[in-house]
Amino acid sequence: MANSERILLSSPHMSGNEQKYIQEAFDSNWIAPLGSNVTHFEKELAQYTNNKGASVTSSGTAAIHLALACLGVEKGDSVFCSSFTFVASANPALYLGAELTFIDSEPNSWNMSPQALERALFDASLETRLPKAIIVVNLYGQSADMDALLAIADLFGIPIIEDAAESLGAEYKNKKSGTFGKIGIYSFNGNKIITTSGGGALVSDDEELLAKAFFLATQAKDAAPYYQHSLVGYNYRMSNVLAGIGRAQLEVLDERVDKRRAIFQKYYQELNSIEEIHFMPEIEQSKSNRWLTTLVIDPFMTKVTPFEFMDKMNQANIETRLLWKPLQMQPLFKHTKFYKHNERTTAVSEMLFKMGICIPSGSNMTEEEQFRVIDEMKRILVPESQVQLLWKKVQVSPLLVD
Numbered sequence: 001m002a003n004s005e006r007i008l009l010s011s012p013h014m015s016g017n018e019q020k021y022i023q024e025a026f027d028s029n030w031i032a033p034l035g036s037n038v039t040h041f042e043k044e045l046a047q048y049t050n051n052k053g054a055s056v057t058s059s060g061t062a063a064i065h066l067a068l069a070c071l072g073v074e075k076g077d078s079v080f081c082s083s084f085t086f087v088a089s090a091n092p093a094l095y096l097g098a099e100l101t102f103i104d105s106e107p108n109s110w111n112m113s114p115q116a117l118e119r120a121l122f123d124a125s126l127e128t129r130l131p132k133a134i135i136v137v138n139l140y141g142q143s144a145d146m147d148a149l150l151a152i153a154d155l156f157g158i159p160i161i162e163d164a165a166e167s168l169g170a171e172y173k174n175k176k177s178g179t180f181g182k183i184g185i186y187s188f189n190g191n192k193i194i195t196t197s198g199g200g201a202l203v204s205d206d207e208e209l210l211a212k213a214f215f216l217a218t219q220a221k222d223a224a225p226y227y228q229h230s231l232v233g234y235n236y237r238m239s240n241v242l243a244g245i246g247r248a249q250l251e252v253l254d255e256r257v258d259k260r261r262a263i264f265q266k267y268y269q270e271l272n273s274i275e276e277i278h279f280m281p282e283i284e285q286s287k288s289n290r291w292l293t294t295l296v297i298d299p300f301m302t303k304v305t306p307f308e309f310m311d312k313m314n315q316a317n318i319e320t321r322l323l324w325k326p327l328q329m330q331p332l333f334k335h336t337k338f339y340k341h342n343e344r345t346t347a348v349s350e351m352l353f354k355m356g357i358c359i360p361s362g363s364n365m366t367e368e369e370q371f372r373v374i375d376e377m378k379r380i381l382v383p384e385s386q387v388q389l390l391w392k393k394v395q396v397s398p399l400l401v402d
């Protein structure tokens, strides 16, 4: 431990071209939330995801806030959201004074359960209180079962916002993740697959909606020769300097996806024979970006809890993390309605939280570092064989003899 460097879960990985675009911003003196890097980054992102347009923002959270506002979410409205996610998926609904309902995961994708969504929408329609939007999260780089979710949402006429903060570059049925709902959002936070140090984006095929997102992101200025405002707006545009980082990062996104998938493959190859663990599955006809390699430790097979595992890895100077604590378990959401995948069993998201762990997956991790992680995991998870136990006795016994 003393002489080994800490291995992080996922750290920023620059391509080398970032400085060039940042220099352009300095040379033109566009150190502002507008300028050619912003314009280009939006165009390039829209092209990459095959959307009509994109609006880049100061964070992924800001993009979700704008998406909800664009769909007309107001105080007292209802919004549905995946329960197994980072709090940033749900917080913007609270900013707008909306009331949340959480939808559990299903075991195949770990993402939103179509069954639970159907029950929740059915109940809401009986109460004539349908949600204004459904936020579907694609966790750890894997797409949710979008076909099934869209079919149900369409039946009730409710727009989907895809929180693709963790799944940029992933695909579902040969289409980029984040392009299935009415609006998709991405994050360029420091630990995401590509980063602008901080930032986000909103994408859509609806040009009117994109114009509205821009309007709201720039303080909702009316078309008047002076500063006139009729609606509440926000200051959410990405800066031209950071958009420069984004342009260079987008150029290497596919490489980053390949690298993260290769890292997953190596873990799988080296560790999948350990019966005590199960890796996150990849659903059919989809391509995860494997942002983080995640797995569950079977509590019936081993006594090592995820928390103990994390502690032991930490002692070896390796960062690991528990899976997201589901939102229905958060004190902040104590009184929030929640629909389980199966009414008669424990929530899937709660099972995953109790059993799961994320392991280092950064695209700049070396092979040597990955083997350090693998060796440590084997040491922690594989029960000591009889031979090893015997060997230990032989070693220890002299100390036991008085």
Ligand SMILES: *Cc1c(COP(=O)(O)O)cnc(C)c1O
Pocket (backbone or CB within 6 Å): 059, 060, 061, 062, 085, 086, 088, 089, 137, 163, 165, 166, 186, 187, 188, 189, 198, 199, 200
């Ligand atoms: C990172 C993340 C966000 C928020 O993005 P920021 O850019 O950090 O605001 C939203 N949802 C999910 C699922 C995330 O992982």
